[in-house]
Amino acid sequence: MNEPDDPAAAPPGHVPHHEQTEGFGGGHIRARHGRVNRWLLVVYAALFAWGVYYAIYYWGGLGPGLDLTL
DSSP: OOOOSOGGGSOTTOOOGGGOEEEETTTTEEEEOOOOOHHHHHHHHHHHHHHHHHHHHSOOTTOTTOOOOO
16 A cells, blocks of 8 residues: 655645654653664764774783683
């Protein structure tokens, strides 16, 4: 079932999907469906890259006194 592109053609009281909201916390928090902002995706990618770098470069091995050096 296709939605009409013209908002005037929508039935009265109909709210487009991207404008529908859900309430949480007794109405104190409102959330809607939408896209994730590009800047937030960049932050996620940077944190992931930093996590991989940190895990490879600064990984502590087995711990103090537990290294298997012969």
